[in-house]
Amino acid sequence: MKKSVLSLAVLMSLASANAMAATTDLTVTGNITPAACTPTFANAGVVDYGSLAVTELEEISYGYLLPKKSLNLSIECNTPAAFALIASDNRRDSGQAAGAGFGLGKHQDQDIGAYRISWSSENVLIDGVQGTTVESMDAGNSWQIVAKGMFEESGYWPSFRVGFSSGVEPRPTAASSVNVIMDILGHVKKDLPFSDRVELDGSTTVELLYL
Template identity: 60%
Template sequence: MKNSVLSLAVLMSLATANAMAATTDLTVTGIITPAACTPTLSNGGLVEYGSLALTDLEDTPSQYNLPAKSLNFAIECSAPTTFALIANDNRRDSSPASPWLFGLGKHQDQSIGQYGMSWQYESTVVDGAQGLNLVSEDGGNSWTNVINGGLFDAGRAPNTLTGFSSGTNLGPTPATSVNVTMDVRGSINKGLTLNGAMELDGSATIEVIYL
């Protein structure tokens, strides 16, 4: 009987030790890409309008048009890489429900206006030669050749990608450099209540996606 009691005590002690054992988890994450691609915009990505009066802007029935501005947009990769672009509107709460329009911020809880980003016609250069502008609306499964091309808000069109090709094939081709001239065209909503100066506050983040 004593042996049985001793055995039972040992078993209970081991079970209690196992129940109280502390654990911790190790998680290893990361993304391995074929090469590093860096996007850059001229003028530090700043589109500066300075001080404008509404009377200085083109007046249309629904909005006041801002003068078009242009920036040089380049993507440089350390080796030939297949990639696409997406953009995220950091002022989405002030933009209309359109995937190609980005918000200009708010003035006294009023949406100020919107802008779009598109490539100038035939300005796309892929690895030193004339390139094609592509767009995919299904996450990169199929691609369409477009004349100008441009950027879409991933928050409103999560499956829409912008790409480039160096040939006639309908799909992004591996490239080490892409250069385009990007036009920024914006407008101010009509019917705003203005008390003093109104500051434009557009902001978007452009991201390279590896395919």
């Protein structure tokens, strides 16, 4: 599996200048990807809730639900390429339990809450045509079609991948353009000191891997 980077390292070792048979070795290593794909979130990837009062939020057993937000993810490639996506939580120290989503940061050393990133396969376009979502639990060795896609935090699920297919085969399709409307659903915990201003601080990195 190749990542969307081009790396080149030049390594050189020099023999002693006093050796009878002085030699020098030059090693060139690197990889060239088959395509260049650029993933981009709309609104620079910012989901802004502005100012919300707790009384405006729906109460549930373990907290308060944040309003659903939607954000478009577009992936443009200079030549058709098959790829997968993984997501990493930059606020993993929020202490979210496995499967609880991505952390929303901390307030006075307390975990604020969590959010999930998911989408319906109805909201997937591949080269302008309706597509579907595929996922892998074994780092891309096998795939299955799912009606609803979502990101799993790579720290908890290192072998999880998501991709997109334009056919009936359960594997990512080589594409020049993919557009997905994603939903962000989150909650904040009940035991936060809401007498203070609580600032949400979620951050997720989405990485594209060439297949």
